Amino acid sequence: MIADWINVADAEREGEAKLEQGPRDYFAGGAGDELTLRENVAAWGHWRLRPRVLQDVREVSTATEVLGKPAEMPVLVAPVAYQRMAHAEAESGMAAGAAAAGTVMCLSTLSTTRPAEVAAAAPGGRHWFQLYSFKDSGVTRALMDEAIDAGFEAVVVTADAPPGGNRERDRRNGFTLPKELGTPSLTAATGGEEALTIEQTFALMNHALTWRDVESLASECTVPVFVKGLLTAEDAVLALDHGAAGVVVSNHGGRQLDRSLATADALPEIAEALGGRATLLVDGGIRRGIDVATALALGADAVLVGRPALWGLAAGGREGVTAVLELLREELELTLGLCGCTSPAELSAAHVQRAPITSVYSV
């Protein structure tokens, strides 16, 4: 029961228990040996906090600004495909849950709900749109325009897919999307009538995307453009050079290139290279408020959570989503106070250091 959740792992247990094996493994799984999937979580734990004491922490707030607008916490909801497979409330429930927690929800291109419906389900909520690029540029444009027309305030271009990663759990399960599950905006944009399979969808995507495409997108787009799915300082600098308003340090939750860097390990060099010139976000393995605090101390402006929000949705619809986000917010608030900070902005590099042994992960 939601009321009994003490941490995100409780939501994970309950959410996963509600799902059949195929969908459960689709949501939980990663690529290859799932080393990056596990290391994403473990790598946050290889930082230690350097708390400052006696700082007067009567009034601690997790409130922050993302893209110049307020959010109750520096924890956003990451784009996750096919949410109707987790709960009947689908992306509408996710959006409503995020709005109730006072934060931003990023909708996947592979949404089972159209952007206008998502926006209507969460009036006053903040929404961003994750964009996959399609071979037919008219399809890409139609998807983006539909979201912007529905009031979505940023476009997040995913750079680490296609191609799709080697998801061995799905292959072993012979996993296919349920017949009734559709991606209505994509179907409308491609002019088809039948729902597309995952393989058909990836085949339609643009595998030739380059920085030049990011630049033309950013120059034409009426809202800020982020690049999501990079892990190096080199690529972060290129993203800014090509017009991005910010980047999301991400390895797609370990679902794409197994043995790519854990995001906690990639973040410091990217923060240093950007030097505060753009919005810096990170996702992957965030399960605790302490992980959020570590990411902020390492230079992120905010984090995103993928699976935690999804477990909340699977377990309890919009209320489950809000509960998971609130757990993270409360843990962050406590961590801030115990570190001698009264706001997320007060966390700095002086609040973290590498744990004594950093080379061996027990994953």
Ligand SMILES: Cc1cc2nc3c(=O)[nH]c(=O)nc-3n(C[C@H](O)[C@H](O)[C@H](O)COP(=O)(O)O)c2cc1C
């Ligand atoms: C089931 C699932 C589906 C996802 N679908 C998308 C997607 O459609 N587009 C995208 O950019 N990222 C997608 N992601 C990646 C997330 O946006 C995010 O990078 C990742 O989940 C963060 O890791 P975490 O789950 O450990 O928080 C997906 C992740 C999961 C788990």
